[in-house]
Amino acid sequence: MTSTRIKLAIEAGYLFQKKGYNGVGLSEILRKAGVPKGSLYHHFPNGKADLALAAADLASAEVLRIINASFDGAADYRDGVTTFCHKLAKYFDIHEGNVGCPVSATLLGGQDDDAFRDALDSIFTGWMAQIAAHAVRFGQSETQANHSARRLFLSLEGSWTLARARRDSDIMRALPDLVC
Amino acid sequence: MTSTRIKLAIEAGYLFQKKGYNGVGLSEILRKAGVPKGSLYHHFPNGKADLALAAADLASAEVLRIINASFDGAADYRDGVTTFCHKLAKYFDIHEGNVGCPVSATLLGGQDDDAFRDALDSIFTGWMAQIAAHAVRFGQSETQANHSARRLFLSLEGSWTLARARRDSDIMRALPDLVC
Amino acid sequence: MTSTRIKLAIEAGYLFQKKGYNGVGLSEILRKAGVPKGSLYHHFPNGKADLALAAADLASAEVLRIINASFDGAADYRDGVTTFCHKLAKYFDIHEGNVGCPVSATLLGGQDDDAFRDALDSIFTGWMAQIAAHAVRFGQSETQANHSARRLFLSLEGSWTLARARRDSDIMRALPDLVC
Amino acid sequence: MTSTRIKLAIEAGYLFQKKGYNGVGLSEILRKAGVPKGSLYHHFPNGKADLALAAADLASAEVLRIINASFDGAADYRDGVTTFCHKLAKYFDIHEGNVGCPVSATLLGGQDDDAFRDALDSIFTGWMAQIAAHAVRFGQSETQANHSARRLFLSLEGSWTLARARRDSDIMRALPDLVC
DNA sequence: AATGAATGAGTCTTCATTCAT
DNA sequence: CATGAATGAAGACTCATTCAT
Structure with missing residues (x-):
């Protein structure tokens, strides 16, 4: 049983990624998540903004998971990069080629909010740190x-x-040739 | 005297870049451009979408101009890249560090429209072709x-x-070290 | 206390009857009914079309009521017809001689919608069935x-x-001589 | 070569009949008639209202023509009625079963204008006079x-x-049985 | 904790008309 | 005569949020 809170964040994340923060209405999120209108503000007191931050966190965790899954069993750094890129390409294809980066589409999709940019910055920093850690593990300075x-x-x-x-x-899928 | 049409496209382009397609209301564009509400659909019969395409075209032309201005007087390819990146960084700073890529913010900011993606693709392809032409000029295969x-x-x-x-x-500004 | 929903349907019905579906703006209905703009789509999720269907239902029920009131105490079929026509004439006069058939003005006033025509058909069929039932009661085959x-x-x-x-x-008022 | 004025009245009449006075925009009429925007007010100084009156006149003349064509070669009154009703039914079918009476749809479709009602009254009176004249010709008092x-x-x-x-x-097509 | 009604500012778009050329 | 630009009020509808229950 998925909690209402998580159901909302997942559905919101998927929609934001496709249409951007301003392209999605709360009513659509609520409808697709099967959650009644009045419930939202119990779980996300600040409304849509809170929901976006939660959705971005969820998406970020998923990306980190994919990074680790790609590099953990890799033969070398380039091998990890290749797996990672292919996984993301597959993810993109599953969504019918019509999604953006899950966190930037959510947090930059037309919102001037400082909190959004701070959150986005720390998410991106986290991704790069994780990748760098794997690179070190494979022998890079x-x-x-x-x-x-x-x-x-x-x-x-x-x-x-x-x-x-x-x-x-x-x-x-062509990225490894470009960046390694 | 700037024509109403161009005034609208310029103002729209600036706002889309900052807030994304769905983050900007026509009323704001009209107000800032000093153009009355009813005039828009004369110049852009398909309304907001037409306006976005026109704005993206204008922005793309400006980027091409910057590319050429950067590479034309350059000593070598890397020198051109450096100038280009610094120009864009300066442009970014002028806009208070709160703008996205002018064309993708406009055409991907939450619109599912195929015409938008086609336009974006051909704009991007044009940029890359221009850059590649300069690289060839500097001796690359x-x-x-x-x-x-x-x-x-x-x-x-x-x-x-x-x-x-x-x-x-x-x-x-750090890009040249990363990509050259 | 009349519910918001019914207040809207009644006011809409009156206005549609006078000006036709396309001749009435939602803002006028809302204003005359004393209902704020945002409330409408709670009670009528499909907006104006839903409102028109509800108004037509209300008006149809009223006509059926008048049919029965006219024929129930009548001496014979022609007597019922006479009462019915006089009641409608009076109703017409009360509205300053400027209203159409309440259901056809509402549902045919410039709308191509199949749902409207289906609803109208079944309303009309209901009226005729009711009149025919009374005629049978008065001895007709x-x-x-x-x-x-x-x-x-x-x-x-x-x-x-x-x-x-x-x-x-x-x-x-001259109808009984024409149709009986 | 049909004059601009007539082209407009014909196209307007067809559209009003289908969607009612308020259901048709001038831009649609202009577009379908292939007439430039600014031209309308030369031919119809009072704009849309003038256009509707002209369209109704045209439609009325056509109905009178059909009345005469139906009764002129008829064997008796009932025969004329039958032909007339069948002609109108055919006309209705040609328009895909989605048109109203050409003059009442045009002049009552949501307009409160006294001039419209006067025009409509005299058109209807003319039709009835014509039919009555034929009935007299066939021997009725x-x-x-x-x-x-x-x-x-x-x-x-x-x-x-x-x-x-x-x-x-x-x-x-069932009317003759009902009214003769 | 949960919810459906209420709210009014906001969305994009079309309207019939006027006017300068 | 002809015309395309201009105009702002009005069109239907959606928005994120609040609140009483």
């Missing part, structure tokens, strides 16, 4: 590793955008 | 040049996002 | 009764139009 | 003829409405 992580992250973020414009995830 | 252009483009697109989360354009 | 009901209904519907053009309900 | 004409007219007007609700013109 601290400096090299940060460099590698940043290079991968930036290209990846760019790939979400280009892949969406093209409805084609190939660009993600 | 066709293959190398496409590789370089794609690497620059993806990282750049990612930088818009990260810079915005951090309210800091340094990441853009 | 099933066939004769259907014939009578149809003849009365069609002329009556035509009378709404002619009376309105003439601002004069006499044509309604 | 003046009084009988007026009675017959009124009976036919009212039922016919009612038939437009019922036929539309049912998307079925059979009711029109």
Whole structure:
């Protein structure tokens, strides 16, 4: 049994990723999650903004999980990158080629809120730190590793955008050649 | 005397870039452009969508201009990349660190429209082609040049996002070290 | 205390009857009913169309009530018809000679919607069935009764139009001589 | 070569008949008639209202033409009625069962204008006079003829409405049995 | 803890008309 | 005569939120 709170955050995350923060109405989220109107403000006192932050947290955790799953059994750093990119490409395809980066679509989709940008910054920093840690584990120096992580992250973020414009995830699968 | 049509597209472009397609209301655009409500549909019969496409075209042309201005007087490819990234960083700073890529914020900001994605794809393709042409001019092979252009483009697109989360354009200025 | 829902349907019905579906704006209905804008879509999720269907149902029930009130105490069929026509004429006069048939003005006033026409058909069929039932009660055969009901209904519907053009309900009062 | 004025009146008449006066925008009429926006007020200084009156006149003339064509070669009055009703039913079918009486849909479709009701009254009076004249020609007394004409007219007007609700013109073809 | 009604500012768009060229 | 630009009020509808139950 999934709690109402989590059901809401999951559904919201999926919709924000597809249509952006301002492209989704609370009524749609509520309807698709099967949650009555009045319930939302019990679980998310600050309403839509709280919901977006929760959704971004959930999505971020999932990305971290994918990062670790990709690098843990890898032969070397490049092998980890390759697995990671293919996993994301597959994820993109499952969503019919019409989703953006789950956290930036949610937290930058038209909101000027400082709290959103702070949250986004720390999420991104966390991803890069995790990638860098794996790079170190595979023998890179601290400096090299940060460099590698940043290079991968930036290209990846760019790939979400280009892949969406093209409805084609190939660009993600081509990333290892570009950044390793 | 700037025509009503262009006044609207410019103002719309600026606002979309800041708040995304769904984050901006027509009333705000109209008010800031000093154009009465009924006039919009004369110049843009399909309304907001037409306006967004026009705004994206304008923004794209400006980016192409910056690309050429950066590479034309450059000593070598890397020098051109450096100038380009610094120009964009400056542009970002002028807008108070709170703007996204002008075309993707406009055309992906929460719209499912196929026409938007097609337009975005061809704009991106145009940018990469231009960059690649300069790389060829500086001695790279066709293959190398496409590789370089794609690497620059993806990282750049990612930088818009990260810079915005951090309210800091340094990441853009660091790009040459990452992609050259 | 009349519920918001019913207050809306009554006011809408009155206005549609006078100006037709497309001749009435929601804002006018809301204003005259003293109901705030946002409330409407609670009670009528499909908006104006739902409101029109509800208004037509209300009006239809009222007509059925008048039919029964006219025939129940009548001496014979023709006597019932006479009372019925005079009641409608009076109703027409009260509205200053400027209303159409309450259901056709509402449901045919410029709407292409299939649901509207289906609803209208079943309302009309209900009226004719009721009139025919009374005719049978007064001794007519099933066939004769259907014939009578149809003849009365069609002329009556035509009378709404002619009376309105003439601002004069006499044509309604003359109906018994025409159809009996 | 049809003049702009007539082209407009014809197209307007067709649209008003289908959607009512308030259900049709000038832009649609202009577009379908292939007439530029600014031209309308040259031919119809009072705009939409003038256009509706002209359209109703055209439609009325056509109905008179049909009346005469039906009765002129008829064997007796009832034969003329039958032909007339069948012609109208055919006309209704051609328009896909979704048109109202061409003049009342145009002039009562949600307009409170006195000029409209006066025009409508005189059009209806003209139709009845014409039918009555034919009835006299076939041997009816003046009084009988007026009675017959009124009976036919009212039922016919009612038939437009019922036929539309049912998307079925059979009711029109059944009229002779009802009114003769 | 949960909920459905209420709210009014907001959304994008179309309206019939006027006017300068 | 002809026309495209201009106009702002009005159109139907959705928004995120509050509140009494």
